[in-house]
Amino acid sequence: MITKSNSFTRLAETAQSISSTRGNNAKIKLFVDYLYKLKADKDVELATQFLSEGAFSSVSGKRASVGHRTIATLAADFCEIDYEKVFKPSKTASGSSSETIQRLFENIPEAQSKWKSENLTLQEINEIFESLYITSKRDAKQQILLDAWMRMSPLEIKYFIRILGQGSLRIGFETKSVENAIAKTYGKELETVRYARMISGSIGRTAVMAKNDALDEASFKMFSPIAFMLASPIESRAVTDLSEYIAEEKFDGMRCQAHISDGRVELFSRDLNQISSSFPEIVEFFSGKELPDLVLDGEICVFKDDTILPFQLLQKRMGVKKPSKKLLTQYPVLFIAYDILYEDGNPLFDDLLSVRRVKLEKLSKKHSIPITSQMKIYNQDDVEELFQRALDHGNEGLMLKRKDSVYEYGQRRKSWLKVKKPSGSLDTVMLYAHAGSGKRGGTYSDFTLGVSVKDDDRYEEEFIPIGKAYGGYSDEELKKMNALIKDITLERFGPTLLLKPHLVIELEFEDIQINKRTKAKYTLRFPRFKAIRWDLSPSDADTLKDVERMYQQKIDEERSRQGKNPSFYLPSRN
Known part of the structure; x- marks a missing residue:
């Protein structure tokens, strides 16, 4: 099958290549090469929008309103596996629902027999997103998703789900890199591209204006939000x-x-x-x-x-x-x-x-x-x-x-x-290691950290996740952690390793927030490594009750009035 330049397959393959490529300039070049081959204005608009903003433009006011559980339970049904016993543990291990779905669809025979890539175009994918937007009932949304997945490859499905989420695609290629690629593709000044995006509120419209030598036509409109400083x-x-x-x-x-x-x-x-x-x-x-x-x-x-x-x-x-x-x-x-x-x-x-x-x-x-x-x-x-x-x-x-x-x-x-200054810190246990991308490719540089619940009657496990961190350590520390990870790996799930609770990390964070979608019911805001506590053991880790206590203290603290x-x-x- 010949892959069309305006196919969603090609966009997904480009995103995957960007994810596995080191260096921002090399990533930008990949997208420049991709963008250059798109001829129709609408394809240029959608490609840049999908990669930077999501299924819908940031200023459109549209949302597909498809929940994580809606997608996850449908994926489990698609694979004919038990949601609680198979899908959820797999998702916990990989740390990514979309990554889990890709791997399951690639490897489970019941799923393999149901999908076939039809080389859908970007505009056909956009029509699917629009259908999800105008559909309100959950079962109807799931039927749209099911019909769409049967026409895509697992790689396409992974990026379809990530784009649907209206957030980062997690490939190390954010909006500023897309702006840079637009400028290089069409021979424009980067600041001119950035200004046009800022006042138009749309990366897709900006790309089309750059393609047609019309960036000077960009104008600010009320009720189209601009990027925050x-x-x-x-x-x-x-x-x-x-x-x-x-x-x-x-x-x-x-x-x-x-x-x-x-x-x-x-x-x-x-x-x-x-x-x-x-x-x-x-x-x-x-x-x-x-x-x-x-x-x-x-x-x-x-x-x-x-x-x-x-x-x-x-x-x-x-x-x-x-x-x-x-x-x-x-x-x-x-x-x-x-x-x-x-x-x-x-x-x-x-x-x-x-x-x-x-x-x-x-x-x-x-x-x-x-x-x-x-x-x-x-x-x-x-x-x-x-x-x-x-x-x-x-x-x-x-x-x-x-x-x-x-x-x-x-x-x-x-x-x-x-x-x-940080709001606080917790001694946590490293539970999962996730393979890095870009310049960290080939190493495990993203980590899921947990707190102890072994004496907590609400849980059967010893540790549950409380946050993810991928910064705050030196290159030498990362190398040392990777050497240890080889010895404490229990299971491998694609790019994710399940680890034996062993290494204690003092995790620094800005705040504690309620997050009912997680097992802990809390999540840490902007967590990062403060110190690798080689001297501590998992028995020294802080508990979920410590997290709950710190959260309540924040609410109860005395504050000066605005006098x-x-x-x-x-x-x-x-």
């Missing part, structure tokens, strides 16, 4: 003159972009999802004011009794499309703005931060909009003093922002720096 850890950037920065407290909340025009208000999360229905009081706050067309960058926080409350309480509001009166009363939220990106028909992305701040302060004063407090800094002593004040408020730390910076959409540079030296300015109080 990101911060780098201060430890990763050399700062020679702190006086070039201003400081703001880093809130214990949720990043949000607010678009306001003629009484219409829409809120977007950091992943550009529409979240307006979850926070009706913020929508009501803005819609009740006579405001010019605005786009504000800020944070949603639970705010009660003059105090910003923990992020864990905000989680109770996140994802709730129609919060009850009780929920609104228990966990009232506030939008605190710290940047203005668009005002009355004028994009402000290229204005300096100091200029944008003046506009934001005028807007705040006129319309009583909460905005961050900014503090001048001159040296490290100032940073340490303000950092402690932020912690007293219950906030995460500080943001340092260059006064002469423009809004660098989707970038992590020196313009915004975050000063934080003297507040972290944000609430004009309505004056």
Whole structure:
């Protein structure tokens, strides 16, 4: 069978090649070679969208709404295996549902007899995604999936599922690399491509504009969210003159972009999802004011009794499309703005931060909009003093922002720096090792870590997973761990090894969050290696009850009220 240039097979094969290739430049070249052979604008749009954004454009507002269990139980039925006894243990071992499905479909005879790749085109795959979007019933969605899988190879199915998830394809090739490939394919300046994507909100549209030499036609539209400016850890950037920065407290909340025009208000999360229905009081706050067309960058926080409350309480509001009166009363939220990106028909992305701040302060004063407090800094002593004040408020730390910076959409540079300290650490046991990709190909560099439940009546196991980590160790430590892994491997599941509980890792993390989809019911936010505890044994590992206790302590901790030296300015109080 001849593989068509616009087939989904070819996109899946390209994604797999990118995953197994070392070096970002080599990965980009693979996608450039792929993209160059696509002729139709729609194929170019879909290919870049699928690889970067998912089944639907970030600004489309569409979601397929297909749950993990819907996919997993259908896959088990497809293979004619028991979901609980076979599929779930296989998925736990591999650490990836899509990877598990690929391996099962390739190796189980009952599954092999059911699928046959028909070399579906990108546009045919898009039609399947659209069908899932307009279908509401679970059994109908499963029938669409079943019909689609019978027409694809296991490799195609793996990437079909990952694309459907609207997240990273986990191949070491994120949006900035796709932008780079677009620029190289069509001979455009990278910054021009990035700017067009930022103001259009769509990587697919940007690729088509680049192909047709029309990047200058990109224009910002209200209610199409733009990529957020990101911060780098201060430890990763050399700062020679702190006086070039201003400081703001880093809130214990949720990043949000607010678009306001003629009484219409829409809120977007950091992943550009529409979240307006979850926070009706913020929508009501803005819609009740006579405001010019605005786009504000800020944070949603639970705010009660003059105090910003923990992020864990905000989680109770996140994802709730129609919060009850009780929920609104228990966990009232506030939008605190710290940047203005668009005002009355004028994009402000290229204005300096100091200029944008003046506009934001005028807007705040006129319309009583909460905005961050900014503090001048001159040296490290100032940073340490303000950092402690932020912690007293219950906030995460500080943001340092260059006064002469423009809004660098989707970038992590020196313009915004975050000063934080870890929320805590746990002694965990390494349970699974996953093969790395790219420059770490050939080694096991991603690890699933667990906590002890051997004395916990709720569980039969000795250890259960609490998080995954793939950083914080040196090359020498990685080499030493890989040597040990050979001796403690119990079973191999494709690229994943089940390990004998032996090696203890002190795992550092930003926060503990509830995650009911996991066995522990909790997950760690941004976990990374703090230390490899060669001196400890699995009996020294922390327990799930330790995790539960740390979570509760975070909620119960005393926080300073927004009185003297507040972290944000609430004009309505004056």
